[in-house]
Amino acid sequence: MIGTRRNFRSLLAGIALVGAAGPLASCSATPGGKPVSELSPEAARVAAALQRMPQPSRGEGITRTFFATFHAAGQRTTASGVLQYYGPRDFRITAATELGVLLFDGRVDWAGVHVIRHMSGLDEGIVATLITDLSRAFDMPDDLEGLAASNDKMLLKRKRGDGHTTTWTFDRSTGRLMRTDIDMGFLDTLHIEYRAYAAQGWPSDLYVQRRARLYDISLTFTKSQS
Amino acid sequence: MWIAVLAGGLASAGGETPPADGGGLIALKALLDEMRSVQTLSTSFRCEKRMESLDVPLLSQGRLLVARREERVSMRLTTESPYFSELILADGKSRARSQHEASWSSSDQSSRPGLTAVMVLVAGCSVGELGNLADYFSVRPAETAAAPPSPPDPVPKTWFVLEPTNKDMAIAVREVRLGFAGPGVKSAPGIRSLTDAVIVTAQGDVTHYEFFSPAFNAALPADAFRPVTLRPEGVFGAEVSP
Numbered sequence: 001m002i003g004t005r006r007n008f009r010s011l012l013a014g015i016a017l018v019g020a021a022g023p024l025a026s027c028s029a030t031p032g033g034k035p036v037s038e039l040s041p042e043a044a045r046v047a048a049a050l051q052r053m054p055q056p057s058r059g060e061g062i063t064r065t066f067f068a069t070f071h072a073a074g075q076r077t078t079a080s081g082v083l084q085y086y087g088p089r090d091f092r093i094t095a096a097t098e099l100g101v102l103l104f105d106g107r108v109d110w111a112g113v114h115v116i117r118h119m120s121g122l123d124e125g126i127v128a129t130l131i132t133d134l135s136r137a138f139d140m141p142d143d144l145e146g147l148a149a150s151n152d153k154m155l156l157k158r159k160r161g162d163g164h165t166t167t168w169t170f171d172r173s174t175g176r177l178m179r180t181d182i183d184m185g186f187l188d189t190l191h192i193e194y195r196a197y198a199a200q201g202w203p204s205d206l207y208v209q210r211r212a213r214l215y216d217i218s219l220t221f222t223k224s225q226s
Numbered sequence: 227m228w229i230a231v232l233a234g235g236l237a238s239a240g241g242e243t244p245p246a247d248g249g250g251l252i253a254l255k256a257l258l259d260e261m262r263s264v265q266t267l268s269t270s271f272r273c274e275k276r277m278e279s280l281d282v283p284l285l286s287q288g289r290l291l292v293a294r295r296e297e298r299v300s301m302r303l304t305t306e307s308p309y310f311s312e313l314i315l316a317d318g319k320s321r322a323r324s325q326h327e328a329s330w331s332s333s334d335q336s337s338r339p340g341l342t343a344v345m346v347l348v349a350g351c352s353v354g355e356l357g358n359l360a361d362y363f364s365v366r367p368a369e370t371a372a373a374p375p376s377p378p379d380p381v382p383k384t385w386f387v388l389e390p391t392n393k394d395m396a397i398a399v400r401e402v403r404l405g406f407a408g409p410g411v412k413s414a415p416g417i418r419s420l421t422d423a424v425i426v427t428a429q430g431d432v433t434h435y436e437f438f439s440p441a442f443n444a445a446l447p448a449d450a451f452r453p454v455t456l457r458p459e460g461v462f463g464a465e466v467s468p
Contacts, residue, residue: 220326
């Protein structure tokens with residue numbers, strides 16, 4: 001669930017390179033040269049944590065089953081399903097109610113969100129919104145430029161290509177992503193919490209809330225099947 | 227033992243429905259009459275959902291508690307793995323709570339007729355209570371289940387196919403198949419029991435419930451059908467505020 005793992009490998013390699021170059025620079029410093037700034041340990045932890053996010057390789061997807069509780073417009077339902085993940089903008093998600101009726105089946109790709117099937121009586125637009133919002137949970141920063149420290153957290157704020165400002169909040173001690181807040185418009189914030197992580201460093205519990213759209217979703221990945 | 231559970235979430239629509247099959251209903255009623263001695267049931271279940279769009283089935287397991295007092299049936303369906311979720315139908319109320327929630331959601335059963343009808347069907351058939359099944363389904367005997375059991379089940383079973391006559395139900399459900407084990411089965415000596423339910427939705431998805439290790443007429447906790455947390459050892463804890 002990370003968009004640019006390759007960037008963080010380069011980042012970590014750069015940290016090692018800078019660390020190794022330090023002693024050499026002190027022995028043969030270039031007159032008038034300026035030392036290369038090193039990433040702080042906190043930023044390195046963030047980079048390392050992001051690097052551990054799931055990254056499908058060579059077109060092979062990661063399949064994860066999940067259980068979710070939906071609250072929407074005063075209604076409540078639970079569902080289990082499967083996430084077939086190839087990338088932050090390439091995945092398929094299928095959910096069925098506990099009693100076996102399909103809730104929705106949708107796909108995200110380069111062309112956007114496609115609702116393949118959905119429960120009769122459930123508005124397709126609502127399903128498309130849910131899936132689109134869920135896709136933002138997989139959207140990670142391309143780099144850490146601008147990362148700032150605040151008490152026990154690290155914050156990164158970035159305006160994305162779609163015009164929405166995204167704020168990522170990381171735990172300062174572990175570097176793990178704690179939450180993402182996306183400004184969707186006037187009094188409309190998409191709030192995503194990463195409440196638990198699996199041993200491999202993958203998010204195992206997500207909470208997605210969008211009060212302006214009167215819904216919230218609690219989602220737990222039950223196991224990985226790849 | 228498989229138990230069929232039909233999902234709710236139905237939209238109203240038109241469409242013809244098959245006429246009621248008096249013969250099948252009579253046979254089912256006669257079979258359920260053999261279970262009239264059952265007042266309570268505590269059983270485990272395995273559930274397999276096969277969706278048209280998925281290569282892998284969705285698996286879960288848990289426990290079902292059912293009690294019958296006169297003609298009123300109460301039930302508690304607890305899914306324990308791979309997630310935790312509970313549904314209680316009792317006293318005209320529907321209460322639900324999942325692992326993501328700190329409190330129970332409550333609603334009147336009548337406000338969710340699809341879900342209620344399905345769950346009442348399950349609970350009623352498991353303790354020999356026909357209830358208002360005939361208001362929702364036509365019944366006919368069937369030779370085999372839609373989804374063969376795996377591994378092959380040596381227990382002789384009697385199968386019925388239920389087809390919705392209720393128009394709203396028919397929008398979401400194509401048919402339900404119920405399997406009953408004959409009396410004298412090792413797991414339920416002297417008692418006929420509901421063992422299988424296969425639900426085929428209108429979209430072709432299949433949900434298959436199997437009940438096993440049933441305990442009949444065992445004493446259930448006094449608050450078994452109240453919104454309290456079920457602890458692993460089967461002891462009910464302090465009531466969680468609704």
